[in-house]
Amino acid sequence: MPREDIAFQTGDNVTLRGWFFTPEAASATPLPCLVISHGFTAVKEMDLDRFAEHFTSSVQISCLVYDHRGWGASDNHPSAPRHETIPYLQASDIQDAITYAQSREDVNKEKIGIWGVALSGGHCIRVGAVDRRVKAVLTLVPVVNGLENGRRLAKPDSAPVFNRIFEEDRVARAAGKPAATIPVVGLDPNGTAALGTVEAYEWLSKLGGKHWKNEVTVRTMQEFQSYIPEAYIKYVSPTPLLMTVAEDDYLMPTDLALAAYAKALEPKELQIIPGVHFGAYGPQFEQVVNRQIEFLKKTLLA
Template identity: 60%
Template sequence: MREDVSFQTSDNVTLRGWFYKPSEATNPLPCLVMAHGFSALKEMDLNTFAEYFVASIPITCLVYDNRGFGDSDTKDGQPRQEIIPAQQTSDYSDAITYAQSKSEVNKDKIGVWGSSYSGGHVLWVGAVDRRVKAVLSQAPCVDGWANFHRLIRPDFVAGLNQLFQDDRHSRAAGKPAAVIPVVDYDVHKPSALPTPDSFDFFTAWAGKSKWKNEVTAFREYMPAAHIHHISPTPLLMTVAENDVLTPTDLALEAYNRALEPKKLHILPGGHFEAYAGSNFERNVQVQTEFLKKHLCS
């Protein structure tokens, strides 16, 4: 059901991942393109989603690591562990192109799935890439500016702003890129995702995957700026009712700006509870029904 694949981006970076298909498939099927969120890797539960979809409905899934993370390359001379939203959204479109090139895929039925940071990416891609016929956005980051100032302690902001400025000058001088931890147990130290549930989720994967607890210095962006332009492509937004990492109220406000057809699914619990346990079953069943109706009909 799963094969290792690789494909080239428009700027000649090799991205690597998995292609899932039903073992009994004979005709070209729809394809769901999937990538993970902030610093996360495909092994961190994306396989569970893809396996469920492929086992439940006639669909294929292309799952890949973002550039510079996990099994994917980065551009020569550029650092790994770097998150540049414009590159990651462009890579989604390149992944769509690759999926359309496969004989097992119906090129006219492509969906995009993202979670957390990439949950924001698919809002952008769904609005600007009209090849997308369904958008599934899970616990999305919708407003990077607001998210940054919700997560980062006010007394840390000035130091991080200085880090961003110094990093620009250091890179121009040929020095290595500055990095910060993704998570840190010490609340007195700055990190990219300074919430207890983030620390628990990521450190649980530290010893059993290629995940690294560092990212380069980054700035926020506004992935939901064009959410009202996704229509008439169907949108499913999954929101955790107690999300403190990508705050619930920000996601709901963005959803209200989206046009029909759209569906909102509110899950109990926090940001990471969409991936496991009873919440996973509740979550993936709704996503599967949405795909069945809008992409696999």
């Protein structure tokens, strides 16, 4: 599918970079657009092109794919370090991506959807609740409650360690020192990786390549715990919502996602797929995208 390198500015003048996908056959009229962003620490080269290509080859839609600020090809704010995730800023950047999409002559400004996975799945819930330019919300294995999610992932004796690391980092940054970092993934049972699971290690290490670095700021972990997108989920309505949940997801726990979905108002749809968190990139890919395409046909393409 045709792919164009693009760049756009955020409200605080950070340059975000990505790709704009269109169908093979040129359209004489502006097309609906799906804004696609990745999950925790991931970059666009980690299979987002695969999703966008599938959508644009299946239906008459364009896809805007980009890297979050401070990750991949995108810039970071001069006052902020790279590899730091502040959830509310990433959510705001989705809104700036929508604005960029609406500025394009080849985009139907009244037909904008947002697609997010894991952490950006949570962002899509938040943005869908407050930005009525959004006409469809697709969220895949989303983060819905960072505080409870973090507690589920943490080792039982890790709280004192992380509390000390958080405190030391804030003191150091206030003194003008560089932000402290920890690995995103790792297999050391005594380590301080953000995601200390074999599943996360294998997926991120395999797809990361030269575009991804196994590093995230300490502040990111504290910000993650304070992020609770499910507080917004009932306000997504009347915008249509599709939530895809994995049956055996322990990274973004299944029961948390289902409890959040129960709070959403109509119109809403739930897809439950077999397997674990990253299954949508592998054995469940076709099942996921085919359901998402059917949802798009009823919403953006109707």
